[in-house]
Amino acid sequence: MIDKKQMIIIKGTKDGLTLFIEDQGSFEEVMDELSDKLAENNPSHDEPVVPVTVKLGNRYLNDQQKKQLSDLIGNKNRFSIQSFDSEVIRRDEALTWKEDSEIKSINRIVRSGQVLEVVGDLLLIGDVNPGGKVVTTGNIFIMGSLRGIAHAGLNGDRDAVIAASYMKPSQLRIADYISRAPDYESEGVYMECGLIDEKQDKIVIDRLQVLSHKRKDISGFERRMQNG
Amino acid sequence: MGESIVITSGKGGVGKTTTTANIGTALALMENKVCLIDTDIGLRNLDVVMGLENRIIFDIVDVIEERCKLKQALIKDKRFDHLTLLPAAQTSDKTAVTTEGMQKIVEELKQEYDYIIIDCPAGIEQGFQNAIAGADKAIVVTTPEKSSVRDADRIVGLLEKEDIESPKLVINRIRNHMMKSGDMLDIDDIIQILSIDLIGIVIDDDEVIKASNHGEPVAFQPNSKASIAYRNIARRILGETVPLQSLEDEKGVFQKVKSFFGMRS
Numbered sequence: 001m002i003d004k005k006q007m008i009i010i011k012g013t014k015d016g017l018t019l020f021i022e023d024q025g026s027f028e029e030v031m032d033e034l035s036d037k038l039a040e041n042n043p044s045h046d047e048p049v050v051p052v053t054v055k056l057g058n059r060y061l062n063d064q065q066k067k068q069l070s071d072l073i074g075n076k077n078r079f080s081i082q083s084f085d086s087e088v089i090r091r092d093e094a095l096t097w098k099e100d101s102e103i104k105s106i107n108r109i110v111r112s113g114q115v116l117e118v119v120g121d122l123l124l125i126g127d128v129n130p131g132g133k134v135v136t137t138g139n140i141f142i143m144g145s146l147r148g149i150a151h152a153g154l155n156g157d158r159d160a161v162i163a164a165s166y167m168k169p170s171q172l173r174i175a176d177y178i179s180r181a182p183d184y185e186s187e188g189v190y191m192e193c194g195l196i197d198e199k200q201d202k203i204v205i206d207r208l209q210v211l212s213h214k215r216k217d218i219s220g221f222e223r224r225m226q227n228g
Numbered sequence: 229m230g231e232s233i234v235i236t237s238g239k240g241g242v243g244k245t246t247t248t249a250n251i252g253t254a255l256a257l258m259e260n261k262v263c264l265i266d267t268d269i270g271l272r273n274l275d276v277v278m279g280l281e282n283r284i285i286f287d288i289v290d291v292i293e294e295r296c297k298l299k300q301a302l303i304k305d306k307r308f309d310h311l312t313l314l315p316a317a318q319t320s321d322k323t324a325v326t327t328e329g330m331q332k333i334v335e336e337l338k339q340e341y342d343y344i345i346i347d348c349p350a351g352i353e354q355g356f357q358n359a360i361a362g363a364d365k366a367i368v369v370t371t372p373e374k375s376s377v378r379d380a381d382r383i384v385g386l387l388e389k390e391d392i393e394s395p396k397l398v399i400n401r402i403r404n405h406m407m408k409s410g411d412m413l414d415i416d417d418i419i420q421i422l423s424i425d426l427i428g429i430v431i432d433d434d435e436v437i438k439a440s441n442h443g444e445p446v447a448f449q450p451n452s453k454a455s456i457a458y459r460n461i462a463r464r465i466l467g468e469t470v471p472l473q474s475l476e477d478e479k480g481v482f483q484k485v486k487s488f489f490g491m492r493s
Contacts, residue, residue, distance in 0.1 A: 109423055111385035112378050129381050129421055130374075147421070 007033050016051035016082065019073075023057035027065055031072060038077055047078045056086040100137060110134055110148065130170060139163075139218065145188070149173065161215055163193035163208060172203050179203040230261075232334050232344040233465070234363035236387075238379030240350030242371045243400040243430075246440060247458075248347040249277045251367075253447040254462030256311035260342040263302065265314045265333070267359040268349035269325060272316035278305065279443020280313055289317035292329040298336055307448070312341075323354075327361035334362030343465075352386060360387065366395040367427060372402060372412040381422055396427035398461065403432045404475045428461035429472060430454050 007022040007030055021030055052073060061069065061084065070081045089097075105123040110116045112131030116124070121138035128134055132148035140152045142164035151173035153160030158175045168188030171180045174196050193211060197204040211218055235248045245268075252264045266274035269289065275281045286301035291314070298314075305311035314333070317324075337344050348359035360366065366387050370380040380397075387395050399418060406412040419426055433454035439446040447462075449455040453473070460470045 109385075111388075112381040114385050127421075127423065131378055131381065145420075 008037060010037070016053065017079070019052055019054045021054065021056055021059065023059040027061075031068065034069075035072055038073070049078050049080050051082040052079050053082050054084050056084060058087050060086060060088045060090070103141075109144075112148075128169075136160075147188075150194075158196050159215060159217075161193050161195040161211060161218065163211070166190055167192050167194070167205065169194075172205075174203055177203050230338040230341045230344055231365065232338060232346060232363045233365045233367055234346040234348050234360050234392075235367050235369060236348035236356065236359065236383055237369040237376065238350065238352065238383040239370075239376045242369050242376050244350075244369050245273045245277055245347055246436060246445075247367070247369050247398055247400065247430075248274060248345050249440070249445040250447040250454075250458035251462055251465070252311060252343075252345045253445040254459045255343050255345075255465065256305070256308045257447065257459070258462060258466065259310070260466075261310045261340070262343045262345065263312045263314060263337050263341045265337075265344060265346045266316035267325070267330070267346060267355060269316050269320070269322035269355065270318065271349070272318055274347050275303070275313060275315045276443065277440045277445065278313055280305065280315075281443070284315050287315045287317040287320070288333070289320040289322075289324045291333060292324055292326070293320075298333060325355075325358050327358055330358045330361045352382065356386075360390055360392065363392055365393050367398055368395045368422075368424070369398045369400050370418065370422070371400050372407060372415075372418060374413065377413060377418055377421060384422055384424055395424055397422060397424050398427060399429045401432040402429055402475065407475070426472075427464050428457055429475075430457040430461075431473070431475065 007025055009020040011018045011020065054069065066084060073079045073081055100120050103121040103123050104118050105125060106116065106118070107125040109126045110124070110128045110132035112129055115133045115135065116122070118134070118136045120136065122134060122136045122140050124134060124140070124142045124144065127144040128142060128146045128148040128150065130147045133151070134140055134148070135151045135154055137154045138152065138157065139160050140150050140162045142150070144164070145166040146162070146164035146169050148169065149171045150162045150169055152162045153175040156175045158177075160174050162172055162174065166188050168186070169181060171178060172194040174194065177196055179194075179202060189205065191208050192205050193208050194203050194205050195211070195214065196202070235244050235251070237244050248264060252262050256262045264274060264278070265288070266272050267288070268274075275284055280303050283303050286296040288301065290296045291298050291301045302312040302314055305313065334344055334346070346359050346363055349355040368380050368383055368387070370376045384395055397419070399415060402415070403412060407414060415426075415429060431453045433446070433452055435449060435452040436446045436454045439449065446452060446455045447458045457473055460473065463470050
């Protein structure tokens with residue numbers, strides 16, 4: 001017990017407490033040491049709740065362990081775990097992330113009656129003809145004409161955008177929003193994009209340039225990692 | 229070894245049968261051995277357009293169900309010896325025709341003929357699948373209307389899945405004045421949407437209806453506009469490079485002189 005290295009370091013920051021947990025050693029040891037540490041202070045009930053960020057280093061916790069840890073910290077203390085921060089994730093989680101944030105480039109024409117479904121972002125080199133449909137969980141970029149239906153952010157990502165070299169869609173869908181072409185004959189537009197405007201609470205079509213300030217994270221690969 | 233070409237459109241009434249009859253006739257005029265196959269079981273028309281209705285004894289279903297030999301069912305054209313027709317059945321059960329049966333017939337005909345032109349029924353059901361089963365190439369017929377372009381697009385999508393060379397496009401029933409006024413889709417618009425190669429345009433011509441009512445495909449006529457258009461398509465199938473027909477009405481000498489003097493024609 002004497003030469004044993006301290007496994008837990010607690011630091012206070014302006015955002016609350018940060019708990020550094022050494023990534024060597026078993027989870028049981030961590031739990032033991034933590035419960036000893038927490039026993040040292042007995043907070044009174046009028047203290048405010050302190051948010052805690054747990055930094056795990058290269059340790060991976062499964063959901064059950066996470067729950068044990070939050071139970072221990074939250075129990076009888078004025079703490080609540082805000083987030084777990086680990087350097088490692090599971091392989092399948094990583095692959096899902098990669099899948100979700102990858103851009104898939106496809107060269108074909110989506111013709112009437114055809115549906116092209118993609119996980120992540122789609123870069124379509126070709127047209128979407130009237131009656132054709134493209135569906136993605138991420139953004140849609142079309143180097144060609146969009147004359148059919150495009151549905152971006154299928155799983156509810158309202159930040160998703162739909163951009164095309166030539167836009168004359170019959171419908172644009174982003175997450176749970178739908179907009180359709182007007183009933184009168186209209187000319188299509190070149191180099192524009194559709195995105196959800198929070199203020200107007202609907203899908204608007206705008207020049208591509210607005211993306212640089214309205215959807216800044218579009219150029220970053222890790223954007224969906226931060227969004228969870 | 230011949231080549232089989234299916235004429236298809238998806239939508240009905242855009243001129244598949246007329247196109248089949250005329251391309252076949254035009255190819256035959258150029259000394260090719262041609263066989264036309266009607267696959268529209270129950271609604272056969274090709275024999276009527278070719279004027280061979282009265283000569284039908286056996287049909288394609290008889291061949292498939294082995295009630296007769298393939299050669300017995302083939303009808304020789306009245307004008308050419310090297311143009312024949314395999315008629316569709318009018319009454320028999322259409323489920324008798326299968327993709328395998330069609331492939332077998334087309335393979336057999338290919339030994340004998342230079343071109344096998346297959347007239348496809350409207351729609352995308354089994355009849356369509358049968359018609360395209362034996363085809364090496366495809367020609368998609370459309371008119372300058374949104375609905376028929378939409379269906380042609382669907383058909384091109386389905387053809388791409390099959391083992392068929394990139395289909396060629398025929399735009400039928402073009403009315404120049406409507407295209408000019410923008411009431412009809414432009415040729416360029418249609419090509420842009422379908423993005424396949426254009427093999428010919430056919431102007432809406434009263435002669436086509438007259439001719440098919442007489443059982444004489446319009447391609448026999450020496451100089452009607454539609455006739456020239458179909459013969460141009462045939463020449464392009466044979467590999468010649470032929471410029472597209474101009475849509476303008478050609479002015480007579482008298483009108484040219486009048487316009488030269490600035491008079492209204």
